[in-house]
Amino acid sequence: MSKVPSELRYTQTHEWVRVEDDGSFVVGITDHAQSQLGELVFADLPDVGAKVNSSDEVCVIESVKAASDVYSPVSGKIMEVNEDLEESPSLVNSDPYGDGWLFRIDPVDPDELSELLDADAYSQYMEEDED
């Protein structure tokens, strides 16, 4: 069973969002997503400073198996990307909710968070998805 930390918010496209103390959002892909994708070999991250809308394709991650789009969970500006993934993309596999984060975003409207799934809703969605 894949991990779904209770303090995070989730999308139906298998991204997670964590709210930081400064109000920014950190985004990554879920444990379920990384296990479906297989070992990551490359992450094409967004440009820092780029303005994105929610549900925009903002980056592409490539595993041994396939390429997969990552969508921005909210609208805002990319503040930072995880540069460690340049050398070690497999951090997304080994620690999807920690060292394997993808990017940090300054949200236009923090209330957009409430439109995302909580851990219970995401777990349920995942189960239905697998059926």
Add this chain to the structure above:
Amino acid sequence: MLKRTPLFEQHLREGALMVNFAEWEMPLHYGSQIDEHRKVRQDAGMFDVSHMGVIDIEGEAAAALLRLVLANNIDKLKTSGRALYSCMLNEAGGVIDDLIVYYLSPSHYRLIVNASTTEKDLAWLKKCAGDYSVAINHQTGLAMLAIQGPTAKEKVARVLPWLAPGLQFLKHFQVLQQGSYFIASTGYTGEDGIEVILPASEAATIWNECKNAGIAPIGLGARDTLRLEAGFNLYGQDMDETVTPLVSNLAGTVAFEPASRQFIGRSALESQKEQGITQHLVGIKLLGKGVLRRHQMVYANHERLGEITSGTFSPTLKTSIAFARLALNVDNHLANCEVDIRGTHYPAQIVKLPFVTGDKK
């Protein structure tokens, strides 16, 4: 219901992710495909390849039938116990399958064919056999293990000490038969190693003993990246019935000599040669980050040259590599090109195969 090999339980016990491969339930990996790849390049690994087809051709016309159906010439096999790689072609020169043929005796040859094509191959062989005095038998009740890597043979010699003396002198593309074991010095990884055919009932025991000797289980995922690095084609991806060996980097495996041997597909290949070979299956290396994948388009000077047939991330080179079938002539060989990855053109280079040789790791 998918077919299962005699080693199915072993795969589950090792925590394999099982997938459907040509209607067989096979291990994709046992945790990390990249680690498995490295183990084969640096040490030793074993692959369950029991899904592959074993077809015995026996009878006084066995050689005559194979001279007709194979593009390579079995008369190159001067002594028993030797093996040869060959394509089997249709009348149009298209590749029905690629296989290894083992010469066991003047009236007995063994073919090892792809899992996905076994039934098709059997039907074709039987059709071509017509009135030839041969028996064509698909051997079942067997298991097949590929044990590959720089330390593979010495580790196998520890597990099967009675094989050790024979293994020591087993040359590339030779086969050793001892009792119910058939041991060939062949493989699909570019490493030293063997492929063993043994009774299904003994497979689990040998697998467990190999594992205890430090030979790691390796899945189909790593098998694909290893064969790509080593420059080996995959049937169904890099070639099929719509293309000839001449445009599949396999011209060297077609024996046009002697001119008197009328193998199936010969006249089609001769006319293709006469008209000029305008396409080549070549190696491509991506210069930046990203991953080359099957069906991506390849360009040079804004002109489309063709597409990628197999692409992957090379764990050894830590960059992406691929095969592509391209419209090329001698002048633009080994040139720069560009690959369209999701709408953006990325610089790549046409390189000599194989990508990785035994000493480069």
